[in-house]
Amino acid sequence: MSDPLGAEETQAKPLFMAVLNSTKQLYQVLKCLNFSTGGSKVHIQISQDSIRFSAEYGRTMQGVADLSHELFSSYELNLPDEDDLTLPRFQISLPALLETLQIFGAAEQASRAGKDSDGYSNVRNYRSNHRPDAFSNQAVGLGNTCTFVYLEEGSRLSIVIQESNITTTCNLATYLADHENDIPFDRQSINFKIIMLSPHLLDSLAELAPSGPSRVTIVISDRSPYLSLSSSGTSNLGSTSVDFGKARELLETFDATDRWVQSFQFDMIKYATEAMRISQKVSLRGDGQGVLNAQFLIPVEGAQGVSPCFLDFLFVPSIEVDEEETEVFGVANGD
């Protein structure tokens, strides 16, 4: 492994450099995107304000995490040409990145575990389990840092983890970015908008999951039940539907112009459950074409205090023909 901060640093500033004091938050957020197919790569686009991670699943689902520069203790993007505003954009293997982020903090944990293996471990355990370690690197103020360096277009992404006297350098291969093909979401013709606490949504999916549905149908209506999720196309284990009857208590914001019925692959929705788990609130929106947008608000503790981080998911609906087929199938079974 070569040291990316070596000789080249003196020559020119790297294209991008950012420093994190803890990777826990970043790891948590990126784990929500770990569903990609095709080599499990994520697109990374770096702008002056934020890093945008986007992952997709079979071109029918897309997850985007926009990490604000506030999360980082230092954030620097040096575009080579002031006039050329093409932002650096590349692909990276997400599992490899997640693996790397997990290294952070591992050294300290290991050394703590090593300390406890002596004869006095009971006494120490008592102390370390019940009180914060006064001599931990964080408490002492020793800079535990995780530095991201992207030297130039096409170079590797280097992640340097420095913890007390241990430095780990990981160079992750970067790949050429695909064409931008974000799922189109028509913000002009939004049919409904719901803001609710994410655990409610997670609970309702947990109700649907045991029957092993292949598809979930979302019905938005202007009267009770305002929001209804039902499983369809299931096996012989029956079907389930979850209704949100009391809108006032459950839904913070409810704004629907019309009845909106769309069905989605259940597996696709299931990939968003990790985001539901760690997020506080979720905003659901649907456009005229049936595309569902779920935006999760995740409070992230960054260098400048707690800042909200948004995870955006877009789901392409299953076409209606399939839905009819399912109904025919259901009737044939005496449904």
Next chain:
Amino acid sequence: MTLLNFTLSEEGVAVFHDALVCLNKFSDSLCLEVRADRLVLTTFNSTKSAYARFTFDSHRFCSNYRFDATGQRHGRFYCAMLIHSLLPIFVRRSAPSSQAGISSESSIERCDVTIEDDAGRNSRFIARVVKRNGISATHRLPFENLPPVHAKFDKEAAVNMWVAPARNLRQLLDHFSPGTELLDIHLEDPDPNSQQDDDAEGVINFTCFTEKTVSGDQVLKKPLHTSIAVSSVEFAEMSMEEKLHITITVKDFKSIVYHANMINGDVTARFSTPAKPMQLSYPGDGFNCEFLLMTVGERTGDGTRRKKNKPNGTNSNRPALDTASRAGSVARSSMPPHPDASPTPRASEQHRPSSAMPPRVGTPTMSAAAASRVSGSVVPRSQAWKLRPSNIVAHPPRSNYDSDSLFVTQQEPEDEEESRWEPINEDDDTPGWGGSNLELHNNNGPSLTMNRVWAASNPANVEGGYTNDACPADPPSGLDPTQKLTDVKKFGLFG
């Protein structure tokens, strides 16, 4: 058409869930029987050796119970469902959420259950779970119209019994070594010299053990015995015959005790003799749990009975069994079960589950016939043997047993005169538990089972021929023909 409506409270859902978890340890599917006054959940395990029944008092356990019995035969409705499709519905929902403030809201307010049945169409079991936060989940499950199958238990014949608090039994389970399969329960006198002293408290021995399993040269399982002696003080009530070894499976016993401990009930066990079922039951609040387990075991005592708090309840004047005949028939062995296992000297370690054979009076031809039947029989049977204590295996039962069953019938010395080779007829007054597995109350009479076993084994025997010297030329006398001659003709043996 709505057949049934009832509502469960949050607590009711939890109790229902515990019952389902317990039933699921026996089988994948259950049978729901609806009557005007009760809801009955029953299940049989796959080998038909264990039967579980939960009876819920419809008015104490449920609210708004409405059962429309019009058009139902005998005023009852029944259906069969998969347990694992029911389990997630009746699961506790108190703490699934990550955030503490929401967890209390997402608990269940009530659960409305409806059964709709329209002449085979739109038949659904509908459970609507309403949570306190206003979210309601409606589960629609299909079901199958299957009549329930019940096992019979003759309470009159079950003279032995004990009652123990479930938590005492639960403590026993901690001592059971993992991997043990069978549990032998017997009453032992703490001091053999004080037999005259009827006040002496007996000790009930719970011995869990595994038989040695050998496949070729490989030893698959090592024999393992753990014996736990429980003073009868621990039992609320007890009336047992001494040295009557009753053996059930550890797994079933565990499943029952775990559930009984959860509802903190007193477990009552009733049983008569080995190869007859044992009933374990305990009451809950608004419901009742009953389990029937098929048993094997030995009767080695002289029939002395011991009762707690009833010193004069013994009948020790019964004639002791002939020790000479017993010595001749002793067969103890930790060898893999085999009918030809040579008799080994009797040892009397206390940790053996059963140290002697019952004094069999069976004629040599009888046991030889049984032995040859085993050696010439189909493979699945030998699997059934391996689960049984070796000393019983050495003398295979002579009568009807189902090749699928874990348990086999054993004839008691007292029953010698019974026509044991005859298939049991339903109108016969043979006790209901004559079959090797739990007798089916419904349509599968034990006679069917018997005939099937014989029909399956007879051609094999005839075709393969007997290699055993002691093999009888004819089936044992007294056995009714189970096949027509015309059926056998195709084997070319009768011209």
